[in-house]
Amino acid sequence: MTATPARPPFDEAVARALDEFSELIVTDMSATDISRVRELAAPFPMAELTMHGAFTREEFALTRPEDGTALAVVVYTPVGTKRPTPVLLHLHGGGLIAGHADSDTPGLTQLMADTGCSLVVFDYRLAPEYPYPAALEDATVVLSWLAGPDAPATVDPARIVLSGVSAGGGLAATTALFARDHDGPQLAGLLLMCPMLDHRSDSFSARQMEGAGSWDRVANVVGWDAYLGPDAHDREVSLYASAARCADYSNLPPTFIDVGSAETFRDECIAFAAEMWKAGGDAELHVWPGGTHGFDFLTPWAPMSRDAREARTAWLRRLLTRV
Structure with a gap:
């Protein structure tokens, strides 16, 4: 029998939420569970999405250049804004297999209100129906539109911060790499929340936390295999697929x-920041003690979740004073 590895303890509020919201836990899954995971991404009331009228909501339909199909984009703008605002271009989570444009919006509205930013979200194509590079192509189309002449006049193309949660965070990182390497738009910043990188x-934390928390190594393999093909973990892939x-x-x-600290992606996030520092880059890293994957979306009321949101807000405010 293989001994259970020692694991960092969960924060008390996180542990309680993992017990109370077991239907939101995605561990020990297989490809046949993808439809169930998609059902977890329920729509939100419009009042919650617009922060009870603090933001206007406008929908756009872009065109994918490779096949002419429509790409749905939503722009949230602070009410009463008098000048072009900085903008957070956000990619939702969902393991590359689930989620929708507004999956993370309620968890971001306070950040937008506190920093004066607009928010742009969109429905990138999901695997396995649309494997790599479909999601990357969609992100690139929206980024180019937002930085171009056809973007809404209320947003500032010189102050685009690319962000994402989980799979969206990984996709944001690969989109930033693609833009850097292919003369894409200049980004003001990159905000990665528990990114899937x-x-x-097969990191130590992925093996350490298997079977525990809200998203484990087994679920992660399902998501990556859907996006990159069977047994993706055994193959070399492009940096634009896996940051x-x-x-x-x-x-x-x-x-x-x-x-x-108590989640699958801990070590790959630490490694990403460390590699940026080695290259002379500007990276700020927070490892929240006892946090599971997406803990502040799972337990928004918890003190640690409030601290995490405040740290993001402080970083974004500092960033926007420099651009």
């Missing part, structure tokens, strides 16, 4: 990364 799913494959971390925008 490494398709190998951890990057060999050159130079010339990335100022980056904020946070992650829990």
Whole structure:
């Protein structure tokens, strides 16, 4: 029998939430569970999405250049704004297999209100129906539109911060790498919340936390295999598919990364920040003690979750004073 590895303890509020909200826990899953995981991404009331009228909501339909299909984009703008605002271009979580444009919006509205930013979200294509590079292509289309002449006049193309949660965080990182390497728009910053960065799913923390928390190594393999094909962890893939494959971390925008100490992605997030520092980059890293994957979305009322949101807000405010 294999002994259970020693694990960092969960924060008290996190442990309680993991017990109370067991239907939101995604561990020990298989490809047949993808439809169930998608059902977890329920829509939110409009009042919650607009912070009870603090933001206007406008929908746009872009066109994917490779096939002419529509790409739905939503822009939230602070009410009463008098000038172009900085903008957070956000990619939702969901393991690359689930989620929708507004999956994370309620958890971001206070950040927007506190920093005067607009928020842009969109429905990137999901695996396995649309494997790599579909999601990356969608993110690149929206980024180029937002930095171009057809973007809403209320947003400032010189102050685009690319952000993402979980799979969206990993996709934000690969989109930033692609933009850097292909003369894409200049980003003001990169905000990565518990990002899914490494398709190998074999870090110490991934193995340590298998079967525990809210998203484990087994679920992670399912998500990556859907996106990259079967047994993706055994193959070399492009850095634009898996950001951890990057060999050159130079010339990335100022980056904020946070992650829990008791979660699958801890070590790959630490490694990403460390590689940025080695390359002379500007990275701020927070490892929240006892946090599971996405803990502040799971337990928004917890003191540690409030601290995490305040740290992001402080970073974004500092960033926007420099651009």
